[in-house]
Amino acid sequence: MERESAVACHDVTLRLGDRTVLSDISLSVAEGSFVGLFGPNGAGKTTFLRALLRLVKPVSGDITLFGQPVARGNPAIGYMPQSRTPSGAMLTGRDLLASGLSGAKWGLPWVSRAGMAEIDAALEGVDAVALGRRRLGALSGGERQRLLIAQALLGSPRLLLLDEPLASLDPARMREVALLLRDVARRLGMTVICSAHDINPLIGVMDTVLCLARGRARIGPVDEIVTEPVLSELYGVPVEVCHAPSGRVLVSADGL
Structure with missing residues (x-):
């Protein structure tokens, strides 16, 4: 179907x-x-x-x-923008999510019980419950990404x-x-x-x-789009696509 x-x-x-x-x-x-x-x-x-x-x-x-x-x-829609370095090294992960819970109203608002439950669910959804209690300044790049993804999940988009x-x-x-x-x-x-x-x-x-x-x-399935003929036609230059035994794909072209 x-x-x-x-x-x-x-x-x-x-x-x-x-x-x-x-x-x-x-x-x-x-x-x-x-x-x-x-x-x-x-x-x-x-x-x-x-x-x-x-x-x-x-x-x-x-x-x-x-x-x-x-x-x-x-x-x-949930959205994670390209420019997204969390500010406030002393804020916790939960603070980060709470700051975006009310949409355009930023800051650290009072969060209702329902809002707290939504934050809990978002953190659990990305396996970041422990990160919610930690300060942003003490997190690695990957850990901050988890929190930002959790923030984008608020509202069940x-x-x-x-x-x-x-x-x-x-x-x-x-x-x-x-x-x-x-x-x-x-x-x-x-x-x-x-x-x-x-x-x-x-x-x-x-x-x-x-x-x-x-x-x-x-647009299309991976095997249909990531091919030399399709990418060469799209980019307007000869494109080489190499598939390594490991599963990695190398796409290369002059001028790109």
Whole structure:
């Protein structure tokens, strides 16, 4: 049975100032998919995610989420932005989650019993209960990522948008966080769109690849998109794709 669309774009053009980032793209993301979002710097990965949040408005075309037009403050979306260094080294992990519990109202508000239960559930969901009691300044990069993912899970979103959640992590921590995201998404039945520079931590985690380049988009199963003919046509230069026995994938091209 074909799954319903969590995200649908119809002839969408996105611009930043005078620069067209994505031009007339049409694509659909099936509900329950785990999408790896890739492309060179400046290809529009962050802009695309911000468009799903209605923080960037299309010049033309339309975007729907679960059959409804995109809107700011959509409670069905959890978002982890690219710039996300937690401030306040003396704050605890629970303080971090509490600061974002009320949406746009930041600070350290009074948290109701229901709010405390929601924080507990989010921490448990990413195996970070112990981290909730520790100071942010004493945590490693991977531990802070767990807390930020837990924060994005507040409100039980149906769609999780993650902008470079694996950045600044060593390879072992990248894979650890990627597997955590897979397990959380499966358990909660969420759709995930996760942007990344390196495809390898998401091998075996994502079921769909969305590549952006030169204002265009291609989406499909990993084996269909991560091929030399498709990527060469998309990027406009010869691309080599090498599959190592370990399962790692090396994508290389001159000028990229």
